[in-house]
Amino acid sequence: MQKVAAKRKVYIDKTLFERICQGDQDAFRELYELSYSPLYAFLLSYTLNAEDAQDLLQDTFVQILNNCHLYREQGNPMAWMMTIAKNLFLMKCRKERMEGINYEDVEYQLGFDDITNVENRMVLEKMFELLTLEDRNIIILHDVSGLKHREIAEMTGMPLGTVITRYNRGIRKLQKQFAERRPT
């Protein structure tokens, strides 16, 4: 599968969902290509485990495929898909609590070893090392998924000002980290 080049903003056409409901596989393929990377990043931020994130990613797309008729043209489609992903993660957490498994004790394996570009890997590692969950999620939603601050605020339930300050704070932390590490 050809990997789509990284775009500055992820734009998903809302008519894709209608076509998917009608059984258009190409539309589903197009949707998948545009959104699997941001969804994976978002899920990895929650799970901190590459395998679990992969499972949840699969479940998310299955849900989207089955429930595409439920999509209402309100706001960004990516935000709708992100909420499905988050809900699936929360359901999984509840199941595991019921089963007596403490999700936080699981060692996290981010799976960045397979990344060939060293700088990209360093950036991702520092993101998970330095930033809190909320700051990281906001940066992923804004920079990787292409959501606006206002959309992020609506999705997360945080005030807009909080979203903006946390985003700036996270970016500054990363910039500071890489500014200190400049080669002499």
Add this chain to the structure above:
Amino acid sequence: MNKNDLRNKMQSGFLEAAPDVYEAVLKAAEKNRQLSQDTEFQEIDEKNRLLSRDTESRKTKGLMGGSMEEGTCKEQCDSRKGNVIWGNFSKYALSACAGFALFFICLFGMLGKNEDSIYVVMDINPSIQIVLDESCQVRKLQGLNEDGKNVVEKLEWKEKDSLFYTIDVLLEDVVKESYLHEGGGILVTVFAEDKALYQDLEKNLGIEIDGKLEDMGVSHVTTAFQYADGNPAGAGRTLLETQLAENFSADEQEVQQMTVMELIEYCQECIPGKLELSPSSREQQQNPSEQSKDGENSQRKELVPLNNNSEDAKNSAVRATSDVEDDTAKDEMDIGNDTCKADDKQQKSDEKKEAGQDNASQAELHNQDDDNDEQQDQKPLPTVQPAVQTQPESPSQAQPEPMQQEGISSESEALTKDTEDKKENKNKSNKKKNKNNKDKGNKKKDKNNKDKTNNKDNDNKDKNNKDNDKKVNNNKDNDNKVNNNKQNGKEVNNNRDNDNKVGNSRNSTNRNASSPQSR
């Protein structure tokens, strides 16, 4: 590293790290469809079984009339409807319950205790109501009159802003729009169930309002607070107005037409202790009495020193008259604001006038007596005394002795009238004379001043001339001396020449005398 660089690296990094699960998704989706289809078939089979059982039971009982087919169809339809209804009963029941629950929640929410339990009404001239929640965050802003509505429309505020921030913004807007200015008043009414909360708000709001007005440079603003419990009904000042009208028989219309400042003052007079003032307002009320005393003393200082020169007296008189004119102009401008202050000013102006007249009369006396500048300068001025000459004679002295006869009495009355008329005429003439003398005196003074200055100039010129003459004379003397010296020098030379000639002549005679003897 820029934001764009970070963004690009993140995107490319996650793109590289994310696994490809497309095929797995498709497989999972197919499985789900199969499962869903299987479940549907199972449901249909169960339904059919149920239907078949029903029909068999009815056949055996023979209750159905008409054709069996119709009956069966009807039964099937009815059973289907029933199944549909009973099958969806749970959904309908849940939705009905949810609806009822919402209804009751709304009811209790309306009837129950309001979260918006605190109301703050600010009467400046626009009246604005601020609705707060329990944590003193602003929920709502409402204008209670036209000006208030205009202010609220233009105001930049948000829900959950703090009360103090909202009031700062409100005060800025109100001062810009010139609703509030120096000497104005602010009445803050707090509607709250808890009086302790009111007291806390009153302290903090008072400090906040005073500080903000000081920062904006608006002084002499009186801020008053009042407490009210119950639901706020209209503006805060209406409470005061109704109270004053009912309990203190104040005219409603007059009270309604009062400004906020006037209402506060009137309320303080009628109901002391009803209103609480902010710290700076309290200081203003205490200090004006001290300020007025200081003002009077300073004015007295200006008018007292008369011992130095007539010029100073004249200047002080001129100042007094100019001050009086200024005060009257100010009084005309300030009508309607501070009546007490206007009264004080009038009293002060009257005092100034009297003092000015006294100074002018004294100046006249001095100018009448003295002609020369030096004499005027040298003569010491007397202390403040009334002008005896200008005062009219006491009536007791002027009254003639009472006559015994009526005709004489009438004549005496006529005489007294005549004398009084004459006195009045005299007084008038004296006054005129005084005026003329004043003018003359002033003119003379001007002349004197001019002459003095001229004389001084002349003196200076003379001095300069003298100095020049002296210099010239000195130069002349020097020249004469030089000439004398020259002459002396010549004479000396002449004398020497003469001596030499004499010497030569003697020598020549001696030679002549010696030469004949040798033959």
